Amino acid sequence: MFRYTKLSALREIGLWLLAVVYLAPFYVLIATALKPDSEVFSTSALAPPKSPTLQSFSHVLSAGGESDIKVGLANSLFITTGSIIVLVLLGSLTGYVIARNTRRWSRALFFLFLIAIVLPIQLGTVPLYISARTLHLTGSAPGMIVLYGGLLLPLSVFIYAGFFRGMGTDYEEAAAIDGAGPGQVFFRIVLPLMAPATGTVAILTGLIVWNDFFTPLIFLGGSDQQTLPVAMYYYIGSLVSQWNQIFAIVILSMIPILVFYLVAQKRFIQGFAGGIKG
């Protein structure tokens, strides 16, 4: 019935033209980053670089202090990995209890987490900042992991609870009958079966943490320990129209996530489409 017709071919060509326009900003990005200083101002913004050079990239990589990109990259990796581990552990345990329990308090708890998903961080930021400063957690990467562990937990719990509800209890019961304790059942039976949920949680929360700008801007502000977006923000703030350098740093900040996306794009897209529906 739905076969490939001439109309389909036309649709395909049209969508490719649209994709070219849609992704044209990336052409500008790469072309400009490869231009030497002399070409940035003298040539048209649309022209390809005449003598491509990587000098902007080496400039960017040599910056220090709060705009040190290498430190930013290391911190972003550390904070993202740490946050994912915390969110998977706490989120799966909490989501499991909520999903398997039919008591009233567990339903109340679920709604508590649900509302917290949409609660904006702005209002709580000042008290959180003061608490974190008292506990010496500001300006430190481990402190950021604690922060994200709490802030993104509702999303993680929500996703896990949705997946647990869709999973039967047969395996757990079988394991329990065979004498496994609750901890064993959870870590050796339930969690391995939940690999798709864990993947979704890791991708969604990891992406949020990796790309987050507001929270580290506040909580790491004034220290040398920055994440990639904040280091980028500070670095660009010190430049005036040095677009080749600005774009070099933008490209550097995009490479890790783009590689990850292109390798695991199916999981990414499924994570977004499926995880959010639960």
Add this chain to the structure above:
Amino acid sequence: MKTAVQPPPVEPADRPRRRIDGERRKVHTIGRWWWALPGALLVIAMHYGATAVGGSFAFTNWSGIGSFEWIGLGNFERIFDDPTKLTALRNTLLLAFGSVILSNLAGVVLAIGLNRVLKTRYLLRTLFFMPVVLSPLATSYIWKFIFQLDGPLNSILSGVGLDGLARPWLADPIWALWAVLLVVVWQNTGFAMVIYMSGLASVPVEIEEAAAIEGASLWQRTWHVVLPCLRPAIAIATTLGLVNGLRIFDQILALTGGGPANATATLATEVYKQAFSLGNFGYGAALAVILTVIILTFAVIQQRVVQGRPEV
């Protein structure tokens, strides 16, 4: 937990909860209730506790150091008397609703366009989705360049003889906001598209075929068969888009910093400016209260409109 030593009480009032078959049996496998404790405490403290404390700042004139006084609704009166804050409120709503409507329209069109038979549909999907995974801050810098006076957009305009339209887009008090909106829509369309694609995949082929055989046109099939099936997808995409749109911050800071002359300021950027740049914690908190109330209100309304799905 306790096993059935004594016979279960027979009062019918207890019936509904007992109705769930095997609840007793399941008790052995649900783990332990206290497993939820660390998570629950963390969320109660960091979301609800912090929000409540922050909310109480809104009724003070605290500036971060020293003592403060309770000034009642003073901060809120100042906000609603201040035209720049009302502009920020208007901008927030315009960007949130504008980006939700436009990126969902674009997303649904792309999803329908990419639905079935196309040979390269997965490749195209990967491409259109790409901006979603990138940092809004990073992509905004690309657009900042595109909108420059001597940038690519104006080069293209003058290339096709539309020199008259060329302008410094982000420095233009009227156009800056629309430029920001375009960037947000560009970044979010892929997300809406993916949600709709998975919604479309749930439309049964047989029904669409049946409609086609009965002589329904492409438009009729889309409107009467496909769209009703997309209702849940629409609910999710719009709710999330709206909540995120109302919090918009990164793009503004990268593109315009709220300028020119506050023309693109939003509630989130004003909270940041007042509380963290100027140290007006009380005033900033009052702005944040308004932002929070707006977000919660729209999230609840949205849930009411699309009844039947308690999840976000």
